[in-house]
Amino acid sequence: MSSQRSEAIDMLFSKVDRDENLTLENAVELLNIENGSSDFYRLLAKAQELTYREYKNRGYVFVQIGLNSRPCPGNCRFCSMGLDNFVVEEETEKTETEVVEEAKRAAAQGIDALFLMTTADYDIEKFLEISRSVKAVLPEDVMLVANIGDFGEETARRLKEAGVTGVYHIVRLNEGIDTDLDPADRIRTLDAVRSAGLELIYCVEPIGPEHTYEQIAGEMLRAREYDVNIMACMKRVCVKGTPLYERGEITDLELTKIAAVTRLVTRPKTSMNVHEPKQITLLAGVNQLYAEIGINPRDCAVETGMNRGCSIADVKEMLRQVGYRTR
Numbered sequence: 001m002s003s004q005r006s007e008a009i010d011m012l013f014s015k016v017d018r019d020e021n022l023t024l025e026n027a028v029e030l031l032n033i034e035n036g037s038s039d040f041y042r043l044l045a046k047a048q049e050l051t052y053r054e055y056k057n058r059g060y061v062f063v064q065i066g067l068n069s070r071p072c073p074g075n076c077r078f079c080s081m082g083l084d085n086f087v088v089e090e091e092t093e094k095t096e097t098e099v100v101e102e103a104k105r106a107a108a109q110g111i112d113a114l115f116l117m118t119t120a121d122y123d124i125e126k127f128l129e130i131s132r133s134v135k136a137v138l139p140e141d142v143m144l145v146a147n148i149g150d151f152g153e154e155t156a157r158r159l160k161e162a163g164v165t166g167v168y169h170i171v172r173l174n175e176g177i178d179t180d181l182d183p184a185d186r187i188r189t190l191d192a193v194r195s196a197g198l199e200l201i202y203c204v205e206p207i208g209p210e211h212t213y214e215q216i217a218g219e220m221l222r223a224r225e226y227d228v229n230i231m232a233c234m235k236r237v238c239v240k241g242t243p244l245y246e247r248g249e250i251t252d253l254e255l256t257k258i259a260a261v262t263r264l265v266t267r268p269k270t271s272m273n274v275h276e277p278k279q280i281t282l283l284a285g286v287n288q289l290y291a292e293i294g295i296n297p298r299d300c301a302v303e304t305g306m307n308r309g310c311s312i313a314d315v316k317e318m319l320r321q322v323g324y325r326t327r
């Protein structure tokens with residue numbers, strides 16, 4: 001039985017070698033591999049082989065600045081800033097000058113992309129103004145990425161004019177059930193990003209123990225449908241005081257398997273990320289990590305870099321330890 005299973009997995013690896021797309025059923029079959037089994041390690045090796053072959057030894061460092069913390073109408077049940085469960089230590093908002101100075105400091109340390117993250121109701125005019133100022137201090141080859149609420153085609157065009165090169169946007173697992181956001185609005189935003197010619201950065205998230213492999217694989221395929229070059233997966237972090245706290249977390253081993261499958265199914269052309277940074281996932285085809293400044297939805301501290309989040313130096317060292325070259 002187990003050798004039959006290994007043969008079936010070999011056939012899926014051969015499909016990958018022939019650059020054929022894996023189906024949803026294929027992805028689910030890979031996700032069903034038992035953690036710690038010999039097939040599990042073969043899966044990791046396959047993902048790693050692809051990364052070494054396609055990305056060489058290039059590691060990428062992305063930095064995210066959380067611009068504000070306030071009760072957010074997205075009301076995501078896992079987030080420290082959800083409207084009904086705001087558990088961050090205080091409401092804050094960085095000034096334009098602060099953001100620009102942080103961007104300059106980050107860029108000086110050699111990064112590949114700078115993300116600006118806001119709550120879903122952040123004023124778009126203010127965001128565009130900050131984006132223009134940040135763009136002016138970033139080296140030409142550092143991506144500027146928006147991680148904001150839903151928007152339409154006109155805003156997508158204006159983001160591009162302001163110097164934004166990419167957008168982090170996703171349909172979350174259980175969107176509309178564990179969030180107050182409409183999956184149809186999320187998809188409209190993905191379409192607006194694509195039609196404006198902005199780079200879409202995608203992620204399967206926030207993965208919890210209750211999500212099925214079909215749901216997880218579905219988001220991998222959605223990313224492929226949008227031709228995503230920069231892909232990620234993220235496990236849900238239990239934030240005390242949020243409604244989903246009791247559901248618990250998947251293990252790092254499980255996340256590592258999901259990362260490897262995501263790498264094989266989505267075939268991102270630039271990089272593969274896992275969030276939050278975990279050294280073990282760097283053996284499963286992951287070559288990109290995030291450092292963080294300001295707030296994030298997994299933390300109650302307004303400066304996550306001093307708490308849960310990693311610094312630029314931290315993630316560079318993690319990548320260096322497994323042989324990746326960063327800027």
Ligand code: SF4
Nearest residue numbers: 072074075076079082
């Ligand atoms: S995850 Fe984002 S959209 Fe959802 S509540 Fe938190 S800040 Fe708002």
